[in-house]
Amino acid sequence: MSEGFKAQWPMDLGAPEGSLEAKQPRPANIGKDVVDPARYYSREFMNAEWEYLWPKVWLLAGVTSDIRDAGDFTVFTHGHEQFLITRTHDGDIRAFYNVCPHRGNRVCLTDHGSVRQFSCPFHGWTFNLDGTLAGITDEHTYDPDLIRHRPGLGEVRCDTAGGLIFINMDGEAPPLKDWIGLPPGYIENYEIEHMNVVRHVRSEWLANWKTGVDAFYETYHLPHIHPQTQGVMEDYSQVDLYPNGFSRMIVPIGVKSHRVGDQDNLDPYQVAFLAEAGVDPDSFKGTPRDVRPAIQKAKRERGKQFGLDYYDRLTDGQLTDSWATGYFPNVQIGMHPEGVFIMRFTPHATDPERFYYDNITMFRYVDDPGFTVPAWMGLPEGTDVSGEIRPEVEHVPAGVNPELGEVLDQDVELVAAVQEGVKSRGFNGPLWCEQEDRLRHFHRELDRYLSGGA
Numbered sequence: 001m002s003e004g005f006k007a008q009w010p011m012d013l014g015a016p017e018g019s020l021e022a023k024q025p026r027p028a029n030i031g032k033d034v035v036d037p038a039r040y041y042s043r044e045f046m047n048a049e050w051e052y053l054w055p056k057v058w059l060l061a062g063v064t065s066d067i068r069d070a071g072d073f074t075v076f077t078h079g080h081e082q083f084l085i086t087r088t089h090d091g092d093i094r095a096f097y098n099v100c101p102h103r104g105n106r107v108c109l110t111d112h113g114s115v116r117q118f119s120c121p122f123h124g125w126t127f128n129l130d131g132t133l134a135g136i137t138d139e140h141t142y143d144p145d146l147i148r149h150r151p152g153l154g155e156v157r158c159d160t161a162g163g164l165i166f167i168n169m170d171g172e173a174p175p176l177k178d179w180i181g182l183p184p185g186y187i188e189n190y191e192i193e194h195m196n197v198v199r200h201v202r203s204e205w206l207a208n209w210k211t212g213v214d215a216f217y218e219t220y221h222l223p224h225i226h227p228q229t230q231g232v233m234e235d236y237s238q239v240d241l242y243p244n245g246f247s248r249m250i251v252p253i254g255v256k257s258h259r260v261g262d263q264d265n266l267d268p269y270q271v272a273f274l275a276e277a278g279v280d281p282d283s284f285k286g287t288p289r290d291v292r293p294a295i296q297k298a299k300r301e302r303g304k305q306f307g308l309d310y311y312d313r314l315t316d317g318q319l320t321d322s323w324a325t326g327y328f329p330n331v332q333i334g335m336h337p338e339g340v341f342i343m344r345f346t347p348h349a350t351d352p353e354r355f356y357y358d359n360i361t362m363f364r365y366v367d368d369p370g371f372t373v374p375a376w377m378g379l380p381e382g383t384d385v386s387g388e389i390r391p392e393v394e395h396v397p398a399g400v401n402p403e404l405g406e407v408l409d410q411d412v413e414l415v416a417a418v419q420e421g422v423k424s425r426g427f428n429g430p431l432w433c434e435q436e437d438r439l440r441h442f443h444r445e446l447d448r449y450l451s452g453g454a
């Protein structure tokens with residue numbers, strides 16, 4: 001057995017050209033610009049984003065499995081805006097500003113649930129699942145001209161792709177399918193629509209939302225901030241840039257980082273990963289380099305055993321590695337066959353130095369005691385993964401530990417320190433290397449929007 005790739009830069013896992021795993025050519029015009037660090041803290045920059053970016057892009061608002069049945073709804077908050085996403089009786093998914101046309105109150109005050117109708121808590125106006133007005137309290141006390149247009153909830157564009165729900169506040173933006181820069185099948189192959197949210201934590205961080213995105217867009221920092229990952233993860237990831245600011249990094253998992261001196265003995269994390277995939281570590285005779293292919297083989301067999309047909313569309317690499325995929329501008333999804341980790345970085349309504357980090361864990365439930373949730377998914381003891389109950393969103397204020405595990409603890413601390421540093425008179429702007437190409441690509445697309453070019 002062989003590991004199938006060599007950890008060298010530029011990192012290329014060697015997948016055939018034209019496949020979804022293939023290394024994309026590095027754009028010749030990627031440049032070496034140094035951006036003005038004011039983008040990480042200035043109010044002018046924040047205001048420009050509110051004018052030219054947020055209303056123009058498709059924003060990840062939720063997942064389809066959260067609103068499976070008619071009457072189900074979910075609320076998505078983005079800065080001062082809030083959206084109500086509903087499943088109508090026709091089976092359609094619709095999205096509205098969560099704003100009452102009467103006096104502007106929030107119509108819905110819970111994160112998600114199921115209703116027959118929405119009723120505004122202020123004066124009791126009611127609205128149907130398709131946003132139309134159902135009733136006005138004491139309608140006889142209104143001038144009929146004022147309400148002749150039967151004011152309903154203001155609708156926004158809404159579309160779905162691969163089990164994900166997106167909204168767009170702009171009437172002019174291209175359709176979702178043209179805007180997503182990923183090749184067909186890329187996201188669909190994971191069948192996210194059959195996964196359920198099993199944990200959703202929304203924590204507030206003391207940094208600009210882009211300081212957050214940047215920190216999760218590269219693995220260059222792994223050996224320094226998260227040295228514990230080196231026993232089971234390569235930190236040279238395969239970086240690929242796609243159109244419209246989209247990008248991904250493939251992080252090889254199951255391997256020891258090339259930086260680790262001892263490449264002869266298994267790391268305890270590798271042993272644990274083997275056991276989890278159903279390989280008995282005691283009878284495993286391979287070297288650290290043989291672990292990744294052994295896990296892939298075992299997972300392939302498990303896929304067959306449990307009737308997971310979609311595994312057939314995933315490469316061996318996808319069975320072990322994390323395909324950390326960036327949806328411009330503010331989402332990254334860590335993709336695995338068992339489940340996905342959605343990270344969403346949403347700006348604070350008024351403070352450019354705060355953002356909300358949504359961490360949404362989704363799991364594909366298999367109704368068989370032999371198929372359990374992997375420990376590396378980091379779910380707290382006793383988490384219900386059956387998908388029968390959508391867990392409440394855990395809202396965690398700034399300064400309180402979101403309990404997302406050791407690696408995320410390290411990132412919380414890191415991101416706050418970076419935010420402090422980028423404001424210094426002594427900092428002249430980030431010097432991104434090739435391992436940070438995704439940051440360059442992301443900021444370039446952002447600048448295109450802010451200059452009105454998109």
Ligand code: FES
Nearest residue numbers: 100102103120123
């Ligand atoms: S603000 Fe909604 S009914 Fe008055």
Ligand SMILES: [Fe+2]
Nearest residue numbers: 215225226411
């Ligand atoms: Fe990190």
